[in-house]
Amino acid sequence: MTELTTVEEILERKSHSVRRDPKLAHTHDMHESLLELEAKGEIILQRVPEPFVEVTTKYGRLKKIPVEHTWHHKSCGQCGHIPGYTSSIFWLHRQLGLDYVDPTDQTSCTGWNYYASATSNMAAQASVMSRNFATAYETGYFPLIHCGTSFGHYKEVREQLVQDKELRDEVRRVMDKLGKPLVIPEEIVHYSEWVHIMRGKFAERQVVDLSGITATVHPACHYYKVVAEDAIYDPDIYGGQRMATVTTMLKALGINVADYSTWFDCCGFGFRHILVERDFTRSFAVQRKIEVMKNEVNPDLVVTHDTGCVTTLDKSQFSGKAHGRNVGIPVLSDAQVAALAMGAHPFRVVQFHWHSTDWRPFLEKLGIDWQKYWDEFQVDLDAIRAGTKSGVTWADADQPVVYGNK
Amino acid sequence: MPTTLENWNPGKAENRHPEVAYEVKERLFLETKNDPRYHEFLYGCYECGICVSACPTARFYDYSPKVIAQAMAREDVERIYDIISEDIWNCAQCFSCVRCPRQNNPGGLVTILREVAVKSGLQETKDVLQGYSRVIYKVMLKGNQVSPDMLQPDLFADWGPWVQNFSANMPIWKKAIPVDSIRGVTDAAWKVDRKTLLELYTIWFETGSMEIIKEVDEGLYDLLSDIMQEELEEG
Ligand code: SF4
Ligand code: SF4
Numbered sequence: 001m002t003e004l005t006t007v008e009e010i011l012e013r014k015s016h017s018v019r020r021d022p023k024l025a026h027t028h029d030m031h032e033s034l035l036e037l038e039a040k041g042e043i044i045l046q047r048v049p050e051p052f053v054e055v056t057t058k059y060g061r062l063k064k065i066p067v068e069h070t071w072h073h074k075s076c077g078q079c080g081h082i083p084g085y086t087s088s089i090f091w092l093h094r095q096l097g098l099d100y101v102d103p104t105d106q107t108s109c110t111g112w113n114y115y116a117s118a119t120s121n122m123a124a125q126a127s128v129m130s131r132n133f134a135t136a137y138e139t140g141y142f143p144l145i146h147c148g149t150s151f152g153h154y155k156e157v158r159e160q161l162v163q164d165k166e167l168r169d170e171v172r173r174v175m176d177k178l179g180k181p182l183v184i185p186e187e188i189v190h191y192s193e194w195v196h197i198m199r200g201k202f203a204e205r206q207v208v209d210l211s212g213i214t215a216t217v218h219p220a221c222h223y224y225k226v227v228a229e230d231a232i233y234d235p236d237i238y239g240g241q242r243m244a245t246v247t248t249m250l251k252a253l254g255i256n257v258a259d260y261s262t263w264f265d266c267c268g269f270g271f272r273h274i275l276v277e278r279d280f281t282r283s284f285a286v287q288r289k290i291e292v293m294k295n296e297v298n299p300d301l302v303v304t305h306d307t308g309c310v311t312t313l314d315k316s317q318f319s320g321k322a323h324g325r326n327v328g329i330p331v332l333s334d335a336q337v338a339a340l341a342m343g344a345h346p347f348r349v350v351q352f353h354w355h356s357t358d359w360r361p362f363l364e365k366l367g368i369d370w371q372k373y374w375d376e377f378q379v380d381l382d383a384i385r386a387g388t389k390s391g392v393t394w395a396d397a398d399q400p401v402v403y404g405n406k
Numbered sequence: 407m408p409t410t411l412e413n414w415n416p417g418k419a420e421n422r423h424p425e426v427a428y429e430v431k432e433r434l435f436l437e438t439k440n441d442p443r444y445h446e447f448l449y450g451c452y453e454c455g456i457c458v459s460a461c462p463t464a465r466f467y468d469y470s471p472k473v474i475a476q477a478m479a480r481e482d483v484e485r486i487y488d489i490i491s492e493d494i495w496n497c498a499q500c501f502s503c504v505r506c507p508r509q510n511n512p513g514g515l516v517t518i519l520r521e522v523a524v525k526s527g528l529q530e531t532k533d534v535l536q537g538y539s540r541v542i543y544k545v546m547l548k549g550n551q552v553s554p555d556m557l558q559p560d561l562f563a564d565w566g567p568w569v570q571n572f573s574a575n576m577p578i579w580k581k582a583i584p585v586d587s588i589r590g591v592t593d594a595a596w597k598v599d600r601k602t603l604l605e606l607y608t609i610w611f612e613t614g615s616m617e618i619i620k621e622v623d624e625g626l627y628d629l630l631s632d633i634m635q636e637e638l639e640e641g
Contacts, residue, residue: 026509074587074588074595074596075595076545076550076551076552076553076595076596077551077552077595078595079550079552079585079587079588079591079595079596080550080551080552080553080554080556080594080595081552081554081557083580083583083585083588086583086585086588087583087584087585090584090585091584102585102586102587103587104587104596104597104598104599104602105598105599105601105602106596106598106602107549107550107598107602107603107606108545108549108550108551108595110545112541112545112551113542113545113546114517115499115517116499116538116541117520117524117535117538117541117542117622118517118520118521118523118524119524119535119542119615119618119619119622120521120615120618121521121525121613121614121615121618122442122443123613123614124609124610124613124614124615127609127612127613128606128609131605131606131609135602152501160442160443163442164442167442170613173612174608174609174612174613177608177612178605178608178609180605221500221501221502222500222501225500225501225502225504226501226504228504264460264502265462265502266462266498266500266502268462268498269498269500270462270463270497270498270499270500271498271499272495272538273498275537275538275541276537276538278564280463280466280467280498282564283466284462284465284466284498288462288465315562315565315568318564318565318566318568319564319565319566321566322566347582348582348584349584351583353579354572354579356565356566356568356569377582380582381575381578381579381582384578384581384582385578390581390590391581391582391583391589391590392581392582392583392584392589393584393586393589394584394586396584397584398584
């Protein structure tokens with residue numbers, strides 16, 4: 001930790017301006033400890049596969065982000081409630097011809113038990129993480145984490161594993177029982193970091209003009225507040241004082257990103273609150289986020305990069321509307337926006353129908369005839385109902401739509 | 407107990423739970439303090455209130471991360487009992503409070519306090535977690551927590567008419583998703599291989615997680631352990 005000696009230094013620390021020098025960081029980077037553990041034979045350190053792109057984190061450390069050969073650690077909230085989020089991430093990979101695995105030998109991170117009900121302990125959490133990482137390693141692919149909470153949670157657990165030999169020994173005992181090695185990836189990578197490094201490629205293939213769109217960004221708490229030093233920052237984005245992911249991608253697609261005063265506030269998800277105390281969730285999402293955005297910048301779209309945030313900000317707006325509050329902004333993930341920009345089908349891929357706040361005006365503003373694509377999708381659904389089609393597959397969804405507004 | 411000059415102690419909370427022995431409260435405090443994460447989460451407190459201004463929960467509940475950090479730093483066993491028996495469940499676990507200039511993590515302290523509360527089987531904790539059994543059941547048995555079939559119109563009426571429409575169409579909509587691992591799955595988020603589930607059950611038994619469930623919900627424990635044991639025996 002840096003010693004604080006003057007009042008000025010203390011005040012600067014309190015103002016929380018970010019100094020991009022790893023040596024000045026008050027947090028401890030554990031990458032050297034990982035190498036030591038690997039040298040001692042305690043862990044297998046899985047290297048980020050080539051090709052990768054190096055980007056700077058909050059205090060200036062370089063983080064490697066893999067372009068492909070990734071094992072997709074899916075998010076239960078995305079797959080269960082916002083499937084267009086997941087399908088957009090995969091669709092983007094497929095469009096760019098990138099190698100990936102969509103595993104069925106993956107489990108959730110159990111962040112739900114950790115952050116919501118506490119019906120868990122350090123050994124269980126570390127074992128669940130290690131089992132997933134060992135499985136990715138055995139498959140020969142590098143984990144890419146879709147969920148902001150899994151990403152933050154795994155980074156915390158990784159620190160615990162590095163610092164606590166007893167925990168390592170206990171997890172190794174459990175992994176031995178499963179016949180798996182104790183593997184820690186060199187970097188824990190969130191999919192929005194992959195979106196960040198690929199934004200130029202998305203822009204090259206953009207078929208929808210988004211220059212008339214204003215968006216607000218909700219930065220996901222578990223992405224940049226948990227193990228904060230590992231999130232990506234860029235001097236060009238708010239002077240390097242706020243996380244860069246999402247904003248960089250939106251700007252690359254020509255979207256006007258508007259600032260609003262409560263950007264640091266959470267969405268109101270709260271884990272147990274979204275399930276059993278939704279009055280808090282609804283009130284917070286409407287009063288501290290959506291209404292503030294609406295009053296201050298009236299955006300066409302809210303974009304975020306985590307499961308719970310999309311669900312909370314989208315689904316909470318109905319009650320706000322019922323109470324006559326100033327709401328009504330569609331909410332999408334960065335991956336969905338990128339996919340739409342590249343011509344992903346609004347229903348087969350982006351799956352707008354799983355979102356409840358009215359998205360039709362947004363598509364109409366882009367000149368996209370959503371009814372035409374909805375009708376196409378209804379033909380799919382009718383065929384599934386009639387049993388002549390088992391489901392929508394990549395064969396139906398891969399082909400980009402040419403919207404013709406660009 | 408009314409505050410009088412005799413029992414007034416400005417540094418410590420009064421005893422609001424005389425029915426609980428001091429030794430019990432002290433044990434809960436020590437268990438929290440001895441958690442390996444504790445020294446990473448608390449370095450003292452400037453009482454600046456930055457955490458409170460960042461905290462979403464403090465806006466809507468009678469709740470303060472500053473009070474939690476201070477109570478822990480002062481080792482105020484009575485106040486900590488107040489916090490562990492109620493306040494901790496209000497925290498949204500957003501970690502906005504890590505803005506703390508002292509590098510404290512009040513949300514992290516809450517995480518430890520919750521785990522201690524669960525492990526100790528506090529009645530208040532059992533009450534709070536009562537509506538939560540289904541979530542624990544899903545994540546432990548299915549390998550992922552959020553499934554589309556949980557969005558029932560009567561449980562999510564505040565999400566508006568969309569939920570009714572969703573619920574009526576969900577099984578078909580779920581087949582119309584191109585991602586292979588999630589297409590058609592309605593009772594889980596994605597398909598999880600049986601071998602993977604057996605590995606997960608082994609983790610629960612080996613790490614003492616089942617004992618934790620037993621503390622908070624014995625019925626759920628019986629149900630889960632019966633199913634898991636049977637599956638593990640089948641291999
Ligand atoms: S983690 Fe809890 S205490 Fe900290 S800011 Fe969020 S709600 Fe408040
Ligand atoms: S921000 Fe930190 S130092 Fe300030 S009151 Fe909260 S816990 Fe104490």
